[in-house]
Amino acid sequence: MTAVQVIRSEWTKIRSVASTMWTLSLAVVVTTALGMLVSGLSRSQFGSMPARQRLSFDPVFVSFAGMTLGQLALIVFGVLVVSNEYSTGMIRVSLAAVPQRATFLFSKIAVATALALAAGMVTGFAAFFLGQAMLGPHGVQLGDPGVLRAVLGGGLYMTLIAMFSMGVAVMLRSPMLSLGILMPFFFLISNVLGNVDATKKIGQFLPDQAGSRIMRVVPRVGDAAPYGPWGGLGIMALWVIAALVGGYVLLARRDAQ
Template structure:
């Protein structure tokens, strides 16, 4: 009788699993936190609109003004790069949000509750990266595909369109989503390392946008050797069909270098999480 009573009151296996600190449960928690913030929805909406609409807007203007464009502009027009050109603006929204998804928890003190629930700490970082990168990749891939096909439809009036099966087209469309995803991972690593929203965003902007401007004032022999390895220049290669400058890495080689920067930022954040108080 006592055995039967103990069995009746024992928690079900599924209930015990929900109460355990597993990576799946931490991911589920981070998913809830990500979508509970209004800033997240607005930032992702801005990224989707930028990635999906900017290229279409540029293509529409260029097609309407085709006869007013210079012969050089008409000759060098590339509907593949135009179709994914929205990443120039979308990267700002993705980068800022990547910093904020973890730095904002430090500013509010919520990170202490997260680490009390997950004492090992690193699963929290893995979960944030997994959730944010998955959402970013899906949204940016869909936006890139929509923009690409609409731009090609607009470009048919002057017969400068490309098919998705043309050389570099598919790689650029998918590569744009990959570039923005890794950019988000890099920004998340920076946010976890610096732990301050303003400081994290400032460092992100310096690393990706200010540093290339500094190298631009260096002698060409020096700048041409450094520029291809800067984070943004390396990452751009996988999202580019026609390069304006001959000094660049190969598409996948540059993307590998960019992934290395992201891995370095996440690795430094891991050391900080384990060695510093929240």
């Protein structure tokens, strides 16, 4: 099969599984809705905020408050895209039809990444505009310094989360094991390492901690990270590359099962 045929095949497989498409839709809805809620609450409480908190108030980042739950849906999407074939046994058929494992894997990754990018960009712009509407006079405009970068970065962040999850799922092959590692990593371990003084220097180089800086326009008070927004996204991209390369190496060396 040619690369184009493999890509078409992967597109058919992904869209035929309802759960994968629903997770993308859920990412958009959850991120946008929660961002609106937090933006509305921030507007009502802005007058009573301490001076220190006002100095680091970031209206763009506030509108992305739902990203924490939104990325959960992207993690599930990334895992399902890859591991569904392992859990059903269809991986044997797929690799028999496409024995070139690099073509098989990266065609799947390319299709899923395109879908995640589309969902991420829709989410980024929707969360921003609706969040700023809820913030009212405390909001900003898309043309303000750093704002467009942050909004586009939100979409790229969600895409990289999905890609990282795909790489991990290829290595582990099991959806339960993949989710069992990724969920605690992003929602527990990363937060602990990033917020405890003794481990902050390590935590700031984790994929989500580094990547999320791209969505900030106003730096946090006391933030001493040795990289900027694009540098943080670059660190996250390195994690993604490592996960995908690791997935490919293992896929190329072991039998389908």
